[in-house]
Amino acid sequence: MNEATTSPSTAGPQVLPISCTLADGRTCVIRPMVESDAEELIALIPTTHLESDGLKYLPGEFKMTVEQEREYLRQRVNNPKMIGFVAVVEGRIVALAGAWSQDFRRLAHHAELGVTVVKEFWGLGLGRKMMEVVLDWGAHRGLRKMYLQVFDHNERAIRLYRDMGFVEEGRLREDILRGDGTYGDTIVMARYY
Ligand SMILES: CC(C)(COP(=O)(O)OP(=O)(O)OC[C@H]1O[C@@H](n2cnc3c(N)ncnc32)[C@H](O)[C@@H]1OP(=O)(O)O)[C@@H](O)C(=O)NCCC(=O)NCCS
Numbered sequence: 001m002n003e004a005t006t007s008p009s010t011a012g013p014q015v016l017p018i019s020c021t022l023a024d025g026r027t028c029v030i031r032p033m034v035e036s037d038a039e040e041l042i043a044l045i046p047t048t049h050l051e052s053d054g055l056k057y058l059p060g061e062f063k064m065t066v067e068q069e070r071e072y073l074r075q076r077v078n079n080p081k082m083i084g085f086v087a088v089v090e091g092r093i094v095a096l097a098g099a100w101s102q103d104f105r106r107l108a109h110h111a112e113l114g115v116t117v118v119k120e121f122w123g124l125g126l127g128r129k130m131m132e133v134v135l136d137w138g139a140h141r142g143l144r145k146m147y148l149q150v151f152d153h154n155e156r157a158i159r160l161y162r163d164m165g166f167v168e169e170g171r172l173r174e175d176i177l178r179g180d181g182t183y184g185d186t187i188v189m190a191r192y193y
Pocket of ligand 1: 052054055115116117118121122123124125126127128129149150151154155156157159160163
């Protein structure tokens, strides 16, 4: 649906959009988010909150409108310190990933990343591929460090991050309320370039 709306852009050593094959044989295209994705993203994002206990939002807490999302994407496209990518399979957005650096010069050598895959597409290599694209963007920007925050019960994500060279840097103790009513830690993990 949106996969043909962008012209190629350089986000790192790879020229986007890139095409890859998922573990089930389907073709996936990864490209930067664009303003015209707003409507689809606003419909999709709340469903990812229903599908996972690994995200900050609980169902019903995500309140952005299509117009707000469009404005956010517009700003993001014009901000070299931020990047957002989507993965499109059979015309449908099935994963999002992005990274953002702070404006302060003391903090400009690192960025925080985030990644979400629609549940139906978990375990097909998409999370890994999206991470690679974000890490490439950081390398291209000359970052020293990429970091992320993950809930301690999110085993799938932690395993992926460890596999990709991220190591635990610290923990925010009892930082989050898990779906089962217990409190859990937020783990900060980082990878250095
Ligand atoms: C975490 C997430 C991004 C992983 O994406 P994915 O597409 O399923 O990951 P991949 O298929 O690329 O698998 C990558 C790695 O995840 C791990 N993984 C895959 N399936 C797993 C499973 N059933 N159990 C534990 N780890 C698993 C493995 O390390 C795997 O590496 P491998 O392919 O060499 O075996 C995805 O599950 C997701 O979006 N979850 C909900 C949102 C979320 O938690 N985001 C992260 C917030 S910090």
